Amino acid sequence: MMDAYDPDNIFGKILRGEIPCHRVYEDDDVLAFMDVMPQSSGHTLVVPRTGSRNLLDAHPAVLATTIERVQDIAKAVKKAMNADGIRIAQFNEAVAGQTVFHLHFHIIPMYEGVTLKPHSGDMADNDVLADQAKQIAAAL
Ligand code: 5GP
Numbered sequence: 549m550m551d552a553y554d555p556d557n558i559f560g561k562i563l564r565g566e567i568p569c570h571r572v573y574e575d576d577d578v579l580a581f582m583d584v585m586p587q588s589s590g591h592t593l594v595v596p597r598t599g600s601r602n603l604l605d606a607h608p609a610v611l612a613t614t615i616e617r618v619q620d621i622a623k624a625v626k627k628a629m630n631a632d633g634i635r636i637a638q639f640n641e642a643v644a645g646q647t648v649f650h651l652h653f654h655i656i657p658m659y660e661g662v663t664l665k666p667h668s669g670d671m672a673d674n675d676v677l678a679d680q681a682k683q684i685a686a687a688l
Pocket residue numbers: 558569570581582583584585586638639645646647648649667668669
């Protein structure tokens with residue numbers, strides 16, 4: 549049995565405006581923002597406003613809307629960051645690599661010849677993240 553959704557998680561706090569983020573896009577259904585420990589330049593997260601622990605307990609309608617936004621935002625990330633490809637990642641439970649227990653999709657730009665940094669590695673520079681968020685928002 550999976551644990552229940554706990555709204556007192558980092559992304560719940562970001563969604564409620566209790567802690568800051570570098571916002572890329574938002575609407576009634578989702579919020580997209582820069583990952584503070586990016587695996588590559590432009591690593592963006594898409595989070596549905598409706599809380600679920602991960603994909604396994606999410607409402608199918610929430611998943612459907614969220615993946616449409618992931619597609620739009622992934623195109624904007626690719627364009628703005630001039631990436632050669634995009635990896636979409638999504639982890640369910642700690643054993644699978646999940647560290648924040650509010651459903652989210654990773655949009656990870658891939659660049660020819662560039663190896664990804666580790667998951668949840670070094671913090672990026674705030675000014676760089678702010679600038680990338682602006683560039684991606686402008687490409688939407
Ligand atoms: P997960 O392992 O749960 O799929 O990914 C969580 C992601 O959230 C990681 O890539 C990590 O770098 C990112 N992250 C963790 N804490 C914060 C935070 O406070 N703000 C932002 N913007 N990203 C975070």
